Every structure is written in structure tokens, then in C-alpha cells.
Amino acid sequence: MENQIQKVVTRFAPSPTGFLHIGGIRTALYAWAYAKKNNGTFILRIEDTDKAREVEGSIDHIIESLKWIGITWNEGPDIGGPNTPYKQSERLESYKKYAKILIEKGFAYADPYTEEEVEKMRVKADEEKRPFLYREHRPENPPVWDGTQPLRFKVKDIKSYEWDDLVRGHLKAGPEALDDFILIKSDGYPTYNFAHIIDDLEMGVTHVMRGDEFISSTPKFLSVFEALEIKRPEFVTMPPIMGADGKKKLGKRDGAKDFLEYKNEGYLPEAMLNFLAFIGWSPEGTEEILTPEEFINLFDIKKIHISGGGFNEEKLDWINKEHIKRLSFYNQEKYVFDYLPDELKIKKIVPLIIERIYKFSEITTMLKSGELDFFYKEPIYSKEKLIYKNTDIEIISNNLKEALDTIEKTDDADFNKDNIKIFLMEIADRLENRGQILHPLRFALSGLDKSPDPFILADILGKKETISRINKAISILNS
RNA sequence: GGCCUUAUCGUCUAACGGUUAGGACAUCGGCUUUUCAAGCCGGUAAUCCGGGUUCGAUUCCCGGUAGGGUCACCA
Numbered sequence: 132m133e134n135q136i137q138k139v140v141t142r143f144a145p146s147p148t149g150f151l152h153i154g155g156i157r158t159a160l161y162a163w164a165y166a167k168k169n170n171g172t173f174i175l176r177i178e179d180t181d182k183a184r185e186v187e188g189s190i191d192h193i194i195e196s197l198k199w200i201g202i203t204w205n206e207g208p209d210i211g212g213p214n215t216p217y218k219q220s221e222r223l224e225s226y227k228k229y230a231k232i233l234i235e236k237g238f239a240y241a242d243p244y245t246e247e248e249v250e251k252m253r254v255k256a257d258e259e260k261r262p263f264l265y266r267e268h269r270p271e272n273p274p275v276w277d278g279t280q281p282l283r284f285k286v287k288d289i290k291s292y293e294w295d296d297l298v299r300g301h302l303k304a305g306p307e308a309l310d311d312f313i314l315i316k317s318d319g320y321p322t323y324n325f326a327h328i329i330d331d332l333e334m335g336v337t338h339v340m341r342g343d344e345f346i347s348s349t350p351k352f353l354s355v356f357e358a359l360e361i362k363r364p365e366f367v368t369m370p371p372i373m374g375a376d377g378k379k380k381l382g383k384r385d386g387a388k389d390f391l392e393y394k395n396e397g398y399l400p401e402a403m404l405n406f407l408a409f410i411g412w413s414p415e416g417t418e419e420i421l422t423p424e425e426f427i428n429l430f431d432i433k434k435i436h437i438s439g440g441g442f443n444e445e446k447l448d449w450i451n452k453e454h455i456k457r458l459s460f461y462n463q464e465k466y467v468f469d470y471l472p473d474e475l476k477i478k479k480i481v482p483l484i485i486e487r488i489y490k491f492s493e494i495t496t497m498l499k500s501g502e503l504d505f506f507y508k509e510p511i512y513s514k515e516k517l518i519y520k521n522t523d524i525e526i527i528s529n530n531l532k533e534a535l536d537t538i539e540k541t542d543d544a545d546f547n548k549d550n551i552k553i554f555l556m557e558i559a560d561r562l563e564n565r566g567q568i569l570h571p572l573r574f575a576l577s578g579l580d581k582s583p584d585p586f587i588l589a590d591i592l593g594k595k596e597t598i599s600r601i602n603k604a605i606s607i608l609n610s
Numbered sequence: 611g612g613c614c615u616u617a618u619c620g621u622c623u624a625a626c627g628g629u630u631a632g633g634a635c636a637u638c639g640g641c642u643u644u645u646c647a648a649g650c651c652g653g654u655a656a657u658c659c660g661g662g663u664u665c666g667a668u669u670c671c672c673g674g675u676a677g678g679g680u681c682a683c684c685a
Binding site: 144145146148178180181183184242246249253257260261262263264281299302303304305307308310312313315316317318320322323324326327342343344345346347348349370371373379380409410413416417419436437438439440441442443445446448449450456483485486487519559564565566567568569570571572573574577579580581582583584585 | 611612613614615616617621622623624632633634635636643644645646647648649677678679680681682683684685
């Protein structure tokens, strides 16, 4: 690396063509973490040079996505900074300036062909089964560039390139990767290939984190660095994220979701951060649940993976649950109550729900299935359901009466799940089988095949309601 | 197709050339138990194939196979 100590500057540079999916967020996350860890600067830059693909509202959406997961930037379009502006469409003067330098040095020329003419050459090359290279059709006497034609880079030295990537190691490419690519389009906007180099230079970016789709065009970038005689930043290539099938790289086309959808599905931002951190990176130890702070501390470019990682929803759910469990009770309640109707906003219900869900949207499913109704509605059930295995109705009925008696005698102040458990287990342990009292009791209180244990149920329902429901069960048994 | 690149349990991954190939998720079994859930304990399960280098290869080299990327006036 560098022998001179240099402040780390990283950036995330999305184009405003819609929402961000986890691939983009992951790239931002690593760039952010690296800057944070090194007390560096993290820049948000908007690459809006393709007016045709631009989608209204994207910038706000992108900012919202980043903020939700907790990524913050030191410089950006919303907060400004020493290198303002942070939208490429507002930096056209810079690109023009460097374009002129390239023209003067003989590294750029105007493209006299129409788009159709170039396309025709491309098709012909295709038919002849050879790669199309514009430089093979380079005009002999190009016109003076007046800004209405595309400005192309002129590859003077057609050679192979080799370079080092902080993740991928030593990479190389043959001369066919080099071509006279377009620097400035005929509409006056620069291409990505040119604009990002100028911006990174002017903003002092030291480490460029980006996807592996840019490996192929790296020789083009290198040839520009050489022509401009400028030092290149370090390249940090992220491994691709594969879709759920593990086959194809995740992309918007095949179902990559808007990152903010995870918010709506009830995932915690710190869980998403934890999950994304591990797609393409893993720390030294074996700990898999990390807080954002722990992630930043552990983050190391050397531990970024080379090969692609998959998106595993089961693991995401597990990580989310682990983070939910680590939430303070206050926050657990806040999140859970968000999904509950007023009549169910009971403190004691929170832990029951927490241990049963992986993500908060599952509460909605629980509500729909009716499995929470018994908390505020007397359950409806049949006599058969109260009977434990083949126990006589008589015995069940007597056991419930004994339970009722015990509960009635309990002081209101002592009525909590621990005490109820102690008192009732005393009875239960004297029986042939504990189920002969605990099952009918649980059923009397919940009316459900699957539910929390009767002590917790009684505690939540309160003494009065518990007594009422046991009485009802006894009358059903005797009917 | 050319060029670039990747390859460890079902999935995600760990292993300065020497490990009984480790961990996590999932799965299966047990414990606990009144049913779930949670928790605890345990099991099954992997180095893509073929050559080479080496005393020794998951690890290094070559070839094959399979996957991914890229070949735009998109980024």
C-alpha cells in the first residue's frame, strides 16, 4: 500500500435510476465502514449523467435507504461539503476542463460518425465473428470537437495492462480490452467511464469500492490515468451477490427488491447491516451477530471475499431474530406495539410474541390467523378439546375445580405467573400425569391447540378473567 | 464467441503446504415438557474432475468442466 500516511476517502456513487437493492447498499456499507474505521471521509455522489434513465424521486429514495440502515456521509448532495456540487450533472465544467487537456495532449478526438454508422460497423464485425473495436475505424482527420459530436478517448499505446486490486490481487487484461471509448456524449454529458475518474480525482478519493462488473473496463480507466498523468486510487472490487437460486448475480431485473421493503417487512436496520456485512466479508473470529460498531471495528479489506456470496433469507431471518432478542424491552415493546391493535397493547404479551417471530411483519400473520384473539376474547371450544388423552371427564373436571379453588384463594397481590406455577404444579405433581390438569387448564384459557403455558396465560388474563374461563370450562365438561 | 474471473457440507463460510477439514443457517435426533415457541445437548453432511510440483496439496501450477462478469452516446 502507500508508504505515505494519507487520509482515507471513500465514496458511494449511485445513479438515480430507481431504488437501491442490497447489492448497492452492501457496496455503500463497505465503503462507509472503511472510512469510519480509518477516521476518513465518506462521500455520497450522484451519478446522474444519463438523463434518459433518470427516475424522479430516486435521490430522496436512495438517501432514505442509506439513512435507514444507519449509513451517514461527510459530504453529499443534501449536506454539501468542500467538493460541492455532488451531482455530476452540476459538474460539467470539470469534465470539460479535463477533456480539453486530453484533446491538447492528443488523447481525445471528435467522433464524426453517426450512431447508425457505428452500429453498422458493430453489426458487421459481429457477423464476421470478430470483436468490434472502434479504434480500428478511427477517422484519419477527425473534425475539431465542437461539443455536438461525441468526444472519444484515443488509445495511443495499445498494450496489455496488469494491476493490483486490494481484494482480487493481481489482475490483467489483454489489449483488446482497450478501445477509443466515449468521454463526452453528444448531449454534453460525460460517460461514467470518464466522469467518475475526474470526480474521484477532484474529491481526493483514495479507495474505490465497486462491483466486479468493472474489472473488464479497468484498462480503460488505467489508460486515462496515464494520459492525464494522475495517480490512481486503490481498487477494491466487491464480490457479486447471487440471487436466491445461487446462480445469477442479483439484479433489479430478476427480482432484487427495493431495500426499503425490508423495513416494511419488519426487519431491524441493525440486522440488515449485520446480514449484508456478511455477504462478501467475514471477520477473524466466529461471531456472527455484530452491532454496527462491532462491524466497523472488525472490518478489514483483506477479509473481503473473492467469490460471490448468496442471499440466504433463512439466515437473514435468524440474524433478525437474534437482534430482536438483544433489543431493550422498551424497544421490543415499541416495535411490537406498532403492529398490534389497541386492545392487544399489553406489556406482558411482548415477550410471548418476540420468541415466536423472526420479523415483525409476522405479527400481522398471527393477528390474521386469530391466534392472539384469546387475549381479549373468550375462546370457543368443545368438551373433547379439554380432555387430556383418555382421562375421565370426572377427573379432569375435579382437577379444574381444584385449580380454580387454588386460584380463588390466591391474593391479588400474589397473582403472577411464578406464583401460579408454584401453586398449580403442587397439584399437578400429585397426579398420575401433569397433563391431566395442565392441558385442560391451558385449553380453558386459550382454546388453542398451540399456545403458551397456562401460568403465563393466567397472568396475562388476570385473576378475574382466569376464574371466569375455568368456570366456563367446568360447565362445558359437565354439560 | 473473444477477453477477464471464480470453484470447500443443501446454503453462507474457516483452515501462513502437514487439522479427526472448523463454525453458522437449514435439517434430523434427544433433553425439558401440558401443547407450541424458546432454550440446552448431540447426529448426518463438503474440498468440481484430471494431471503435475512436493515426503506431503483444500491450499501452488496446467488442462477440463461448471458458474459469474464484460464486450453501449448505461452506470
